[in-house]
Amino acid sequence: GGEGPVMLRTCRVLYSQAGPSAGGWQPLNFDGGAFHLKGTGELARALLVLRLCAWPPLVTHGLALQAWSQRLLGSRISGALLRASVYGQFVAGETAEEVRGCVRQLQTLGLRPLLAVPTEEEPDSAGGWEAGRKGLCSLQASRGPLALPPTAPLQKELTSWVTRPGASLELSPERLAEAMDSGRNLQVSCLHAEQNRHLQAALRRLHRVAQHARAQDVRLLVDAEYTSLNPALSLLVAALAARWNGPGEGGPWVWNTYQAYLKDTHERLGRDAEAAHRAGLAFGVKLVRGAYLDKERAVAQLQGTEDPTQPDYEATNRSYSRCLELMLNQVSCHGPMCHLMVASHNEESVRQATKRMWELGIPLDGPVCFGQLLGMCDHVSLALGQAGYAVYKSIPYGSLEEVIPYLIRRAQENRSVLQGARREQDLLSQELRRRLLGGGPRLRH
Numbered sequence: 001g002g003e004g005p006v007m008l009r010t011c012r013v014l015y016s017q018a019g020p021s022a023g024g025w026q027p028l029n030f031d032g033g034a035f036h037l038k039g040t041g042e043l044a045r046a047l048l049v050l051r052l053c054a055w056p057p058l059v060t061h062g063l064a065l066q067a068w069s070q071r072l073l074g075s076r077i078s079g080a081l082l083r084a085s086v087y088g089q090f091v092a093g094e095t096a097e098e099v100r101g102c103v104r105q106l107q108t109l110g111l112r113p114l115l116a117v118p119t120e121e122e123p124d125s126a127g128g129w130e131a132g133r134k135g136l137c138s139l140q141a142s143r144g145p146l147a148l149p150p151t152a153p154l155q156k157e158l159t160s161w162v163t164r165p166g167a168s169l170e171l172s173p174e175r176l177a178e179a180m181d182s183g184r185n186l187q188v189s190c191l192h193a194e195q196n197r198h199l200q201a202a203l204r205r206l207h208r209v210a211q212h213a214r215a216q217d218v219r220l221l222v223d224a225e226y227t228s229l230n231p232a233l234s235l236l237v238a239a240l241a242a243r244w245n246g247p248g249e250g251g252p253w254v255w256n257t258y259q260a261y262l263k264d265t266h267e268r269l270g271r272d273a274e275a276a277h278r279a280g281l282a283f284g285v286k287l288v289r290g291a292y293l294d295k296e297r298a299v300a301q302l303q304g305t306e307d308p309t310q311p312d313y314e315a316t317n318r319s320y321s322r323c324l325e326l327m328l329n330q331v332s333c334h335g336p337m338c339h340l341m342v343a344s345h346n347e348e349s350v351r352q353a354t355k356r357m358w359e360l361g362i363p364l365d366g367p368v369c370f371g372q373l374l375g376m377c378d379h380v381s382l383a384l385g386q387a388g389y390a391v392y393k394s395i396p397y398g399s400l401e402e403v404i405p406y407l408i409r410r411a412q413e414n415r416s417v418l419q420g421a422r423r424e425q426d427l428l429s430q431e432l433r434r435r436l437l438g439g440g441p442r443l444r445h
């Protein structure tokens, strides 16, 4: 439209000093060149595990297979096998020391940790946040951001409250933020005593988590979930943001996650960015495609409601690309008041982001960073890290018993992603073949 270019031109001022360097745009190579940083054993394990995960029966019957192997091999041997494979590939470890070791290893590769607290889908309402605190404490040295999964029962209740007539004014982010800060009891008239107590306890817990995180310079990135839960989550994030993302705080300290596979995300993102800007708040966004496609569609079909997701993969890609463009322009306009994590394994999206950052003169290690999962897509993460971008690997941690069911569930939700890791498998086997058959050192790009 007519406004776009004008906005762009005025916005460029903020980063004009960093402006595009001479010599044209140099695309990054995601051809496995950065694998030279990794040991042969690590590459072999990655190849084996990714191959296994792309095998549908293993993912479908993962839990049953785990139970069988425990019975046949005993829990010690079956545990050792899992540690050497899936657990070792995707999980940082169990103890604080193991997690610290993983963080150090990432740092030597030029990558940073994003601590993901592995809670099951329906933890008791206290579990998720308390686990978040534990993770936070166990990673004090890392000073990284923390991915914070929410607690489902609380959100379900809150979502129904938020959407109740008359509740919207009483449940405004500002009111919740005030209650959090003052510790005063918030009485919401449409809730009964028990629900009010539940809300109060949740706000107190949230406030403690945020206070603790802030004291450690750790940013909180709150995950997005199902559309049936997201309204409550967004309300809580807005309340936290009102309290912690204020001007002069050096934030954003609390970020929300936006899922591009939802039809209304681009519009909501634009609205929220504007609202944050008007309120003088810093704005932090983790941009993802979205992990719950099948479930969203199944629920919509069951309830006879409109499918909230994009009709096909290409439409999701277009949506992601538009959201990315919107956010990069916001960063370009508002500088450090606006932060973005490009949380994607998609090479096209990563390429688009790096290209636009260059065109808009956004510094490599500034308000825009990248996020990928531990053990996945290392050819993209390593290449980005080597080129000087800020790259976070999301690291779940926890005991084998806690984490394996979580991993299997995530693998089932992300079948298409694991199938899509084919290219990574090809690059891994190419590099391994070169090393084992002796092809001399690879030329570095």
Ligand SMILES: Cc1cc2nc3c(=O)[nH]c(=O)nc-3n(C[C@H](O)[C@H](O)[C@H](O)COP(=O)(O)OP(=O)(O)OC[C@H]3O[C@@H](n4cnc5c(N)ncnc54)[C@H](O)[C@@H]3O)c2cc1C
Binding pocket: 222, 223, 224, 225, 257, 259, 261, 288, 289, 290, 291, 292, 293, 309, 310, 311, 312, 313, 314, 316, 343, 344, 345, 346, 349, 371, 372, 373, 394, 414, 416, 417, 420
């Ligand atoms: C650091 C990090 C944090 C994350 N946090 C969250 C989070 O908080 N909440 C969350 O929901 N997810 C989260 N995810 C997962 C994310 O949403 C994606 O599921 C995952 O990253 C795969 O998308 P991609 O962009 O990496 O790659 P791609 O493989 O290019 O994209 C796959 C994605 O495209 C979409 N898609 C595929 N087929 C279709 C279709 N037929 N129609 C419409 N869309 C389709 C789906 O969203 C699918 O997940 C996170 C991922 C990372 C790396």
